[in-house]
Amino acid sequence: MNIVVHWSLHDYSEGSNSPIQDWYVSDLSDAGKFAFDALLKNTAKTENHLEWSGFKYPKGDLRKQRIWQLAFGADGRQYRLLGIFGSSFRKQAVLLIGCYHKGTIYTPPNALETAIKRAKALREGRAGTSERKIKFDR
Amino acid sequence: MSERSSLIDKLQSDFKARAGYIQAKVGTLVPSQIRALRLKSETPRQPDLAREAEMHQSRISMLETAGANPTIGTLSAVAAALKVGLVVKFVPFSEMLAWENGFSQDGFNVVPLDRDARFQNPQPTSALATRLIVGPPVQRPRTAGMWRHSGSVCVEWAAGDFSTLSGGNIVNLSPQGNVGMFLHQASFPFSNQQHFETTP
Numbered sequence: 130m131n132i133v134v135h136w137s138l139h140d141y142s143e144g145s146n147s148p149i150q151d152w153y154v155s156d157l158s159d160a161g162k163f164a165f166d167a168l169l170k171n172t173a174k175t176e177n178h179l180e181w182s183g184f185k186y187p188k189g190d191l192r193k194q195r196i197w198q199l200a201f202g203a204d205g206r207q208y209r210l211l212g213i214f215g216s217s218f219r220k221q222a223v224l225l226i227g228c229y230h231k232g233t234i235y236t237p238p239n240a241l242e243t244a245i246k247r248a249k250a251l252r253e254g255r256a257g258t259s260e261r262k263i264k265f266d267r
Numbered sequence: 268m269s270e271r272s273s274l275i276d277k278l279q280s281d282f283k284a285r286a287g288y289i290q291a292k293v294g295t296l297v298p299s300q301i302r303a304l305r306l307k308s309e310t311p312r313q314p315d316l317a318r319e320a321e322m323h324q325s326r327i328s329m330l331e332t333a334g335a336n337p338t339i340g341t342l343s344a345v346a347a348a349l350k351v352g353l354v355v356k357f358v359p360f361s362e363m364l365a366w367e368n369g370f371s372q373d374g375f376n377v378v379p380l381d382r383d384a385r386f387q388n389p390q391p392t393s394a395l396a397t398r399l400i401v402g403p404p405v406q407r408p409r410t411a412g413m414w415r416h417s418g419s420v421c422v423e424w425a426a427g428d429f430s431t432l433s434g435g436n437i438v439n440l441s442p443q444g445n446v447g448m449f450l451h452q453a454s455f456p457f458s459n460q461q462h463f464e465t466t467p
Binding site: 132133158159160161163164166167168170171174175176177181182183200201202203204207208265266267 | 303372
């Protein structure tokens with residue numbers, strides 16, 4: 130069966146720094162990494178973003194900035210990926226930050242503000258992205 | 268060491284890593300399946316599925332989120348509400364990875380009970396066979412439709428559902444005890460959809 134990968138996924142980057150990859154390597158357990166990889170693999174194959182598992186536009190300032198979230202769980206934690214869509218004609222999703230939360234407490238605590246800052250930096254051309262390859266051997 | 272080798276080493280040596288790996292696949296694809304089936308159903312709203320499954324809508328939302336960890340009882344309730352069946356089976360890691368790689372939420376659909384013609388009108392067992400694989404040696408038919416075998420025989424009743432029959436047991440293929448039908452030809456000298464009889 131031929132599976133179509135509709136979306137290219139990108140990490141927010143500042144120069145050579147990739148905060149998403151840093152978070153992935155440093156903050157996620159093995160189970161968290163596996164869940165993250167599985168979520169993104171499935172997300173990239175689902176054409177309509179409104180049908181992505183765990184997708185929604187949060188209320189408040191995030192929504193005003195057209196920042197969406199993807200939710201997933203691992204290790205008994207509720208993780209959130211905050212992102213925006215790229216302006217390219219291709220289907221591009223850019224991950225701005227990863228975090229987890231319990232109630233209204235987010236870790237890192239400034240995750241929402243950071244996402245907004247990064248979205249603005251991208252739109253103003255002060256930051257870039259690097260493509261995250263979907264791995265089909267994992 | 269390559270990333271893949273490192274992964275394999277970890278999975279082979281670390282129980283928690285294996286459990287996390289499995290949970291990541293199941294915990295992503297099961298919610299995705301529920302979401303796909305709901306969206307393709309005649310009542311695609313979460314409250315409708317929640318009512319059918321006798322659950323709160325927030326529970327359906329949670330079950331459609333990656334990382335959900337429902338019990339088999341909960342999954343059975345959702346399957347019942349969607350009017351589809353549910354299979355839970357243990358498989359090799361390679362099969363689990365292939366399942367993940369080949370899965371598409373967009374393309375995933377399941378025939379519901381009210382349109383499940385195969386369930387509503389089950390065919391005789393022999394007609395369910397889709398493929399016959401005969402191990403050597405096999406004698407060609409002495410007459411049309413007649414054959415004799417002396418090796419092991421493998422019958423595929425449906426995709427991936429095999430039975431292995433040893434010589435002499437093939438009479439169990441049909442209600443009559445010695446008549447069957449194949450829909451496809453494999454390593455078997457009959458044409459498609461041909462009846463056969465076995466010789467004792």
